[in-house]
Amino acid sequence: MADGTLEKLTRSDEKPTRLNNRPGKKPTRTEAEAAVRVLLRWAGDDPAREGLEGTPDRVVRAFEEWFAGYSEDPQAILERTFEEVEGYDEIVFLKDIRFESHCEHHMAPIIGRAHIAYLPDRRVVGISKLARLVEVYAKRLTIQEKMTAQIANTLNDVLQPRGVAVVIDAAHQCMTTRGVHKPGVSMMTSRMLGVFRDDATTRREFLAMLNSPSNPGPSV
Numbered sequence: 001m002a003d004g005t006l007e008k009l010t011r012s013d014e015k016p017t018r019l020n021n022r023p024g025k026k027p028t029r030t031e032a033e034a035a036v037r038v039l040l041r042w043a044g045d046d047p048a049r050e051g052l053e054g055t056p057d058r059v060v061r062a063f064e065e066w067f068a069g070y071s072e073d074p075q076a077i078l079e080r081t082f083e084e085v086e087g088y089d090e091i092v093f094l095k096d097i098r099f100e101s102h103c104e105h106h107m108a109p110i111i112g113r114a115h116i117a118y119l120p121d122r123r124v125v126g127i128s129k130l131a132r133l134v135e136v137y138a139k140r141l142t143i144q145e146k147m148t149a150q151i152a153n154t155l156n157d158v159l160q161p162r163g164v165a166v167v168i169d170a171a172h173q174c175m176t177t178r179g180v181h182k183p184g185v186s187m188m189t190s191r192m193l194g195v196f197r198d199d200a201t202t203r204r205e206f207l208a209m210l211n212s213p214s215n216p217g218p219s220v
């Protein structure tokens with residue numbers, strides 16, 4: 001890689017876009033692969049040896065998967081709603097949504113579960129869309145507090161329900177495989193909006209649902 005290329009890759013001279021807040025022009029695939037070769041050399045290995053020859057291509061493809069959320073619009077996911085709910089006005093709760101993310105400090109995996117509840121105001125959203133919403137924010141570099149707030153805020157802004165509650169429980173590999181080396185630690189974050197924040201009864205009902213055993217579902 002030519003001198004200064006890495007700086008160019010990270011220079012921010014354009015405004016963030018609506019979709020991904022990513023400043024600057026996206027580097028080419030060739031530039032991204034060259035950056036991986038630099039890191040391999042930095043680690044002390046030889047990127048030209050046979051076993052590492054295909055690695056830059058694999059790493060770039062892995063990045064495309066891990067960071068797919070930058071090219072998706074979380075608001076668009078929630079656009080289709082349903083109003084024929086026969087007056088349903090109780091909590092809707094999607095529990096144990098497993099996700100894989102990466103921390104923005106170390107780019108190390110964060111693996112956990114998100115729990116999302118909302119109290120609808122006339123309209124509901126397809127439940128798979130709640131899991132898709134988690135995926136969009138998980139597949140970006142983040143910290144858990146930010147991801148928790150983003151999920152709750154987006155659901156609240158687009159669906160305009162009477163309240164939203166999001167709880168995330170996750171393990172951070174930057175704390176287990178490096179640094180302080182503390183396996184078995186999980187981080188819990190929550191964001192309550194509307195009635196989940198203001199009404200103690202609704203909040204208690206949510207917490208009871210959160211703490212009730214999960215339905216293991218059918219075995220097939």
Ligand SMILES: Nc1nc2c(ncn2[C@@H]2O[C@H](COP(=O)(O)OP(=O)(O)OP(=O)(O)O)[C@@H](O)[C@H]2O)c(=O)[nH]1
Pocket residue numbers: 103104105142143144145172174175178179180
């Ligand atoms: N609040 C919060 N912190 C996080 C999250 N993911 C990672 N971190 C922490 O981010 C911090 C970054 O701290 P720094 O001191 O800048 O980085 P560091 O020298 O690598 O720190 P250590 O991890 O303690 O070795 C660490 O304490 C991480 O544990 C997250 O989702 N939320």
Ligand SMILES: [Zn+2]
Pocket residue numbers: 103104105106107108172174175
């Ligand atoms: Zn980290």
